[in-house]
Amino acid sequence: MSHLFDVYPIYDIEPVKAEGSYLWDQHGTKYLDLYGGHAVISVGHCHPYYVDKLTKQLNAISFYSNSVKISIQEELAVKLGELSGYPDYKLFLCNSGAEANENALKLASFHNGRTKVISFTKSFHGRTAGAVAATDNPSIVAPVNYKEHVTFLPFNDAVAAEEGITDEVCAVIVEGIQGVGGINVCTDEFLQTLRRKCDETGAILILDSVQCGYGRTGKFFSHQFSGITPDIMSMAKGMGNGFPIGGILISPKFKASYGLLGTTFGGNHLACAAGVAVLDIMKEENLIANAAEIGDYLFEGIKAIGGYKELRGRGLMIGIEYDFPVKDLRNKLLFEHKMFTGVAGANTIRLLPSLALGKTEADLFLEALKKEVSVAAV
Numbered sequence: 001m002s003h004l005f006d007v008y009p010i011y012d013i014e015p016v017k018a019e020g021s022y023l024w025d026q027h028g029t030k031y032l033d034l035y036g037g038h039a040v041i042s043v044g045h046c047h048p049y050y051v052d053k054l055t056k057q058l059n060a061i062s063f064y065s066n067s068v069k070i071s072i073q074e075e076l077a078v079k080l081g082e083l084s085g086y087p088d089y090k091l092f093l094c095n096s097g098a099e100a101n102e103n104a105l106k107l108a109s110f111h112n113g114r115t116k117v118i119s120f121t122k123s124f125h126g127r128t129a130g131a132v133a134a135t136d137n138p139s140i141v142a143p144v145n146y147k148e149h150v151t152f153l154p155f156n157d158a159v160a161a162e163e164g165i166t167d168e169v170c171a172v173i174v175e176g177i178q179g180v181g182g183i184n185v186c187t188d189e190f191l192q193t194l195r196r197k198c199d200e201t202g203a204i205l206i207l208d209s210v211q212c213g214y215g216r217t218g219k220f221f222s223h224q225f226s227g228i229t230p231d232i233m234s235m236a237k238g239m240g241n242g243f244p245i246g247g248i249l250i251s252p253k254f255k256a257s258y259g260l261l262g263t264t265f266g267g268n269h270l271a272c273a274a275g276v277a278v279l280d281i282m283k284e285e286n287l288i289a290n291a292a293e294i295g296d297y298l299f300e301g302i303k304a305i306g307g308y309k310e311l312r313g314r315g316l317m318i319g320i321e322y323d324f325p326v327k328d329l330r331n332k333l334l335f336e337h338k339m340f341t342g343v344a345g346a347n348t349i350r351l352l353p354s355l356a357l358g359k360t361e362a363d364l365f366l367e368a369l370k371k372e373v374s375v376a377a378v
């Protein structure tokens, strides 16, 4: 009998060791990790530079509250601004993606004094009160998560956005590429319409970049393919390569004041050490370019195998939708080929590997997929 509150359907596998794009269980079985534990492993498991940075930080000081100078926060903000292409944006640090979105929505509402939020069909923004109210999944919204103020518009529908974003709207929150919803990429036209309508109405444009950010798509943020500039970007997942850290990048148009936002753990020394290590490795090893290159390679390989209904995504954020439930395919990949993949809905395989994935690993996946898809077609 488990003593844990049973909310996760789990595989009977326990990874006990990890390195790069591989995991090992307690029996020594090796697995290829093409999912990074929900897009979290960005620079690879147990990267020596990352381990060293965190170890040194742990031995020096691991925590003090946001009432003293913590200069590693500033180092993280500067490096993030530089690598992301937003050097004039300010950073607020928290601990998770939901919290990042929660703070983004609060900041928007403090700024324009409004309450209405526009979100989109199939969106996922997290499980805290405001974030879950803006998430298009009634089964995870509790009655206490007041959502009267949220309107869901059809995703990627520029005409509906044109009509729906009015002078009453506080914020528009959108994922540049929907993750949980099935790897649905925002069109340029859609994002550009959101930007223009927010400018016209005074609404705040929030790009939830928790899953599609941090270099995964071949640019630091996926919206950078569409030539728009959001007011706030939320981040988490790959930001700490497994150490819990989240944050929002905030346009210079917002004015900070003491107490406006706050957190106990956000910006702690260990989280910032993880965040700095991730950015250093991403820069040193050109991981954003690698995500673009290996992503293209995987896209071409998957196209050549065929058998799918639709292939979606960018870089190393890939959804392969089939016209059959993918549960068996995923299980075959895991138990026979020893490869972790994810799903979105019933019919889509979701790949979210480390940005350091190599061609060798991509080939291993393509080989396994080819075998299983041709078996399924027989």
Ligand SMILES: Cc1ncc(COP(=O)(O)O)c(C=O)c1O
Residues within 6 Å of the ligand: 038, 096, 097, 098, 099, 101, 124, 125, 126, 127, 175, 179, 180, 208, 209, 210, 211, 212, 236, 237
């Ligand atoms: C786009 C997006 N936003 C927010 C979240 C919530 O992040 P967290 O689980 O760290 O609260 C997720 C998590 O899957 C996500 O994919």
